[in-house]
Amino acid sequence: MVQRIDRDTVRDLLETRDAQLVEVLPGEEYGWAHLPGARNLPLKELGARTAAELDRSRPVVVYCHDWICDMSPRAAPRLERLGFGEVYDYTAGKMDWLSADLPYEGEAILVAGVMRRDPVIAFPDDRVAELEPRIFADPAGAAVVVLREGKIVQGVVGPRELKGAAPDATAEEIMSFGVTTVRPSEELTGLLERMDRAKTHTMVVTRTDGTLAGLLATDVVRAPETGPDL
Missing domain, CATH: 3.40.250.10 (Rhodanese-like domain)
Structure with a gap:
């Protein structure tokens, strides 16, 4: 059977x-x-x-x-x-x-083949004073992805969220919650076009269980001519 x-x-x-x-x-x-x-x-x-x-x-x-x-x-x-x-x-x-x-x-040329697999991360209780150096030291200058236990994505903190935030505020207090995410299976070309129309430069990539897979930053990513080298 x-x-x-x-x-x-x-x-x-x-x-x-x-x-x-x-x-x-x-x-x-x-x-x-x-x-x-x-x-x-x-x-x-x-x-x-x-x-x-x-x-x-x-x-x-x-x-x-x-x-x-x-x-x-x-x-x-x-x-x-x-x-x-x-x-x-x-x-x-x-x-x-x-x-x-x-x-x-x-x-297929998928997000999985080009996303950053080592994005800067933080946890809900991390303070703004700790987050600022992480963001501005990041070559992509993108965002910090806030995670809970098990690498479940909670939100992001970027320059916009940091603006005017008190140094002792926590990541959880200032993060953008419920951010749009995409799966590693997303076709890259179409996604980049949608991000360009929306004037969005970064996209958090998650698996179907909500865990962090990576970060797509359009400032440093260009569509490859061939699929990922497996």
Whole structure:
């Protein structure tokens, strides 16, 4: 019987069971981005001939675009009918993987490939007197990302928030809360265009669980010509 699994289970199967990854989306979508090492067996072409590329002695993990996409739930029982004994459906799909800032292959130019992974951070009780040197010593001159336990993003403190703030005020008292964030899976070109229209120079990048992945600063980032080197 097909088992539906999450991202952590996928990673465990890859590491401990040498599982095979199969993307069942059309070739164009596979070429855009896919999980490392995944094969492309489009659902429309899935049959005994194409499935012969797989090793029946190893677990098979199928996936498609996201949890709304129904291609992997349809492909998994098809593989079972073709004689594969251990088939798993990664129901959240590759957008879940990409949003978690995990490695990928393909032509996509995503935020994950260019964001700063070492942004300046602070905690809610840090004082303004401590924050100012961190911001102005930062080459990007961008902002301090305020985090709580577990690296959960709470807000940002930049030059605007610091203006007029008392030296003993805390980051929590002056930060901009509820700031707009993007995922590492966001396509870079479109995001840079939107940021330009909004006259926004920095964007906090978070994973789907709210943890900090990085910071995109348009003053120091330019769209690369090729995807990230994995």
